[in-house]
Amino acid sequence: MDFDLSDEQKMLVDGARRYVRENLGTEARRHAAASTDGFSRDHWAAFADMGWLALPVPEDAGGLGGSDVDIALLTEELGRGLSSLPYIDSAVLASSVIAASPETAQREQLLGAIASGEAIVALAHMEPDGRSEFDTPVHTRATETAQGWQLSGTKARVVHGGPATHWLVTSRTDDAGKDGFAVFVVARDASGVQVSTYELVDGSRGADLQLEATPATLLIRDRVGAANALEEALDRAIVALAAQTVGSMEAVMLTTADYLKQRTQFGQTLSKFQALQHRMSEMFLETDQARSMLMSALAGLASGDPVYRAQAASGAKALITQAAYFVTGQGIQLHGGMGITDELGVSHHYKSALVFDKRFGDRDFHLARSAGLAVGPR
């Protein structure tokens, strides 16, 4: 066992750190939030140019076949710069589901388009009475017609669902049985789709989709295969997002320590107050433990054992969520009034922690799942 980075990984981290420092951050996030898509197409094109969108895509589909460790190294840097681009949604989550598709032509075409940045694919699995992708009923129905498959139903709270070029839509088929679903792909310009979009707290755009006999292409029909592919993809997305969150926590610590050294009250810099020094130490402790949980989750993903993987990803989600709320919340507290302004990054990092908690199952769900008391998606 060693924790050393390979030369390629070092290059990846250095390149990402430089790009993030020069192009992302609070100002870029504010700008992105004010745009229609909730992110910058220029940044997206740059992500493609640097090979980041191809990184998670398997080599046999024209990608770079990077490991989950590679992805985590990259997303940690993105987290430092408050990225709210659809990187994890499209390049990690969607590409992972699509990679499990036995429909060879579809698989290659879509994965190629994800890697080039031409396609932005968002998972549309949750339904109105669902709580997360792990905990949602699937009522959407797929019918096979002479013209191909058609879907009808409602998909709710699709993150980046507005700017997506395609949605991965889960749906019951006649042969899927009571609890199962198949996975389809629906193009943004397909007929019979009503999209209503709205702003989320990190400036990205969510959407609700109303499907009415919407033409769709089948990706995974087998219900066991579909559920397994989705669960593995969600675990990979959780870990990538956990790494992004650890990056966010690191950024908060640095900026907060700088602030304490500059800000003078009661005739001395805040950094001289022991109560605040101890708070910084606690933030350091939590961030350190969060990074360890990230490593443990990456080990789970690499194991190839679905039970270990689920336990590790969920355990990391539960603990890192708690740590992220603490670090970002205290980051605000130590900045005083400035901490709640839109101008400083720390308020945005707190909202990123909220997004991390909410996405793909919240803390309580993952505590239960890591203890073997909850399953899904089924």
Add this chain to the structure above:
Amino acid sequence: MKLQLDPADEAFREEVRAFLREHLSDDVRRRSHIGMHPVHTGDRVWWNEVLGRKGWSAPHWPKEYGGPGWTHLQAHLFEYECRMAGAPELRWQGIRLIGPVIYTFGTPEQKAQFLPDILTGKTMWAQGFSEPGAGSDLASLKTSAVLDGDHYVLNGQKIWTTEANESHWGFFLVRTDNTVKPQRGISMIVLDLKTPGVTVRAIPTINGEPATWEVFLDNVRVPKDQMIGAPGSGWDQGKFLLGNERTASADVEKSWGDLRRIRTVAAAEVRQGRPLIEDPLFVAKLRELELQVQALEWSVLRVLLDAPSEHPVAARASVLKVRGSELQQRISELMVEALGTRGLRLYRRDMAFEPETVTPLWPGHVPGVTVDLLYQRALTIYGGAREVQKNIIAKLAFGL
């Protein structure tokens, strides 16, 4: 010791309930429960007028200045009933903050000029204490007021001035003397915010829009009879005012209202196929917060009714502020948790109050919850940061 309400207080509470039933429409109740900061402006102005006509707008004020002359307990019961019934929360700055300062320290002319319009809400007030370089360390404030004939000339910058955009007048702590100990060189001045040289600028905040403002004072000429108290006495008035704010800031009324709302949200949201409110893990978390609010409410009553104690009341008042603000943060966190992924949507102020935003996919319990969570991050900062409050407790309770 008698730990029950007297029949007279019970009757008082019934009278308040009947009044609230008669005057609050469903629309007003709905908007008040949404949790936006500040609450709906029109509703608040209207409610201030309604209460003003009844003589109930300033529950803590003595009769001689136009208050109802209630006991502290009655005022507490009134505020609790108002909040639970969905009455819009009135602006604090006039009724809770500057009003008591004026009737305690002001001249007869100042009382006559300002108090009546505070009671009806005709004049809205803003607080100008903090400065970019003077937050928790208020005594280091720099905004200057220099006497020039019959006027003071003010120069400086104030920050975190809540609702300055909707205010008519402001009360400011300014430095009138640089030659004495910092606290003794501070005075309190009130001024019309339309005076030439006053500029108000919005500060965009964590909840996606401005929740607070900056006020710039550039050679602002203020008649010298608009100083409250003697020159150099501003620090004492500021302490008096913040003391009132700290007692009120336990805000158990808000906590009780929000805890009830969590039950509504958790009854509507589903986890693992059943209502969240039936999930034992969730209910345990909710119950713990309810118990903590219960404890805090008794602490409020002990301070309000001057319960004998071996510990100084000021230390116990700081307990209300520290625990109250922490509890409100935790309650807002649990409410957002209850919402599940719906909690990720950002509702801006102009949308949140509109009934059309309520749809089957986005039910009425969603708007405002997340915005309130974000706004609550400020609660352990303003009115004296939590860390400073803890220093005060250590000092007052133990002499540390």
